[in-house]
Amino acid sequence: QLQLQESGPGLVKPSETLSLTCTVSGGSISSSSYYWGWVRQPPGKGLEWIANIYYTGSTYYSPSLKSRLSLSVDTSKNQFSLILSSVTAADTAVYYCARRQSGSGYIDSWGQGTLVTVSS
Amino acid sequence: QSALTQPASVSGSPGQSITISCTGTSSDVGAYNYVSWFQQHPGKAPTVVIYDVSTRPSGVSDRFSGSKSGNTASLTVSGLQAEDEADYYCMSYTRISAWVFGGGTKLTVL
Numbered sequence: 001q002l003q004l005q006e007s008g009p010g011l012v013k014p015s016e017t018l019s020l021t022c023t024v025s026g027g028s029i030s031s032s033s034y035y036w037g038w039v040r041q042p043p044g045k046g047l048e049w050i051a052n053i054y055y056t057g058s059t060y061y062s063p064s065l066k067s068r069l070s071l072s073v074d075t076s077k078n079q080f081s082l083i084l085s086s087v088t089a090a091d092t093a094v095y096y097c098a099r100r101q102s103g104s105g106y107i108d109s110w111g112q113g114t115l116v117t118v119s120s
Numbered sequence: 121q122s123a124l125t126q127p128a129s130v131s132g133s134p135g136q137s138i139t140i141s142c143t144g145t146s147s148d149v150g151a152y153n154y155v156s157w158f159q160q161h162p163g164k165a166p167t168v169v170i171y172d173v174s175t176r177p178s179g180v181s182d183r184f185s186g187s188k189s190g191n192t193a194s195l196t197v198s199g200l201q202a203e204d205e206a207d208y209y210c211m212s213y214t215r216i217s218a219w220v221f222g223g224g225t226k227l228t229v230l
Contacts, residue, residue, distance in 0.1 A: 039166075047160075047209050061218070105155060105156040105211060106168060
């Protein structure tokens, strides 16, 4: 059974860098059948797509976050990571990692989510 | 890229049917058959109820159905049950190889 688990600091200071890792268990991140990605949700608000990454390292970013965003994948650790620079209070959100089937809009697995608060 | 447009709220009585619309543009909803719908209960991660416009994953009740016409996709929930009360989000692929969500709709079962 596939499981995704987000990890990283729960508190980040304004202007600093947010770093999160998603650890995949019960399946291989190197499968050609899936894309891996991040979605966030500010408290009390809606979902926002952040980015996707393929096991080869190909990345697809939200235009609104692209200038501050970087995704990477570590197939040896079965993990993928997100780095968001120059954060502000507007980046405070629950961050979810997720798996999407290739060639489809089917997001079939989600992490439980991790709350990241941007505050001094 | 702008969020897809959904009604903020819809409501219905048990046993009734409701439909939630999701309006985009010819660059997203209208361009691809990659529209998904997610259900989210408070404090929980979203789960998919429909993907690729009208495909229902195994394990999802057949009371959920999806369709699309032009730039607008729709999610219909028939035979409303108390457990259907949740937030619902649509999501679409876009021409710039990105994905975009709708603003979300709160479904209240009266």
